[in-house]
Amino acid sequence: MERTQFVKPKSLKNTHHNYCPGCGHGIIHRIIAEIIDELNIREKTIAVAPVGCAVFAYDYWDFDVTEAPHGRPPAVATGIKRVLPDRIVFTYQGDGDLAAIGTAEIIHAANRSENITVIFVNNTVYGMTQGQMAPTTLIGQKTLTTPYGRDANRDGYPLKVCELLSVLDGTKFSARGMVTNPKEIIKTKSLIKKAFFKQIENKGFSIVEVLSMCPSGLHMNPIETKEWVEKELTKFFPLGVFKDV
């Protein structure tokens, strides 16, 4: 009989997803599924899917997933967690969802220290609608709506969500990782696992930002995108743990 070494986690459905080639969502979906299998919390996990490319997350994860309007997963997760406090509730949001339309929800959920975990996928563009400027777009970065590059005088500065939330007393864990190479994937997995532990220990609000690749939205091929994220994005969005109490 064969001994298994690296196989797909059980919390992923046996379907193939519809993300573009080289998209980081698949890797993050798999990391979360692995953590849920390792912690053995599959039967009591409820995820809240965002609006964006990950809107079909309920087709890929084999545990309870609900869907929230644009930017409102922290509000929906608050309701679920208050009604069912024994469940593990996490939201999975993109940067257009969390940092643009959902800024009020995320800041107040963190300030109330709701006992939920937020996975924030940052790829600096609105990927689902083919790459318009997002709040996290870098200065000088060309997108469909900033064809000459983002100008700080006109469009403002990129939003550093993890640093912003780490100054609130309600936030108990705030960290940033990325999924561009195997080493960083293992590090990011440990950060997300730690965020889940904060919730299991009833500490309060935890957020993990994940720098991800969006080759279609950034109009580059997957390998160029990976190198761009490693070189350019990490200059402005440094990796690490910002708050851990």
Added chain:
Amino acid sequence: MKVLTKKYKIIIDTQHCKGCELCVINCPQKILILSDKINKLGYRYVEITNEENCTACGRCYLMCPDYLIEIYIDK
């Protein structure tokens, strides 16, 4: 001298591969290549050459965004 006889079996679901090459650039043994053939999705897919050189480090499994690569240890 003891020869390492452990064998690994790699299964790649080539029909659903999208050819992003993230596994190819991360393979330390350089045994994954992009095929010239096209699969049913219309992409060039990843193939394995010289399977006996595989050390089962799992980097291709970690990188594959479509989780199509699985590695088993043959006993």
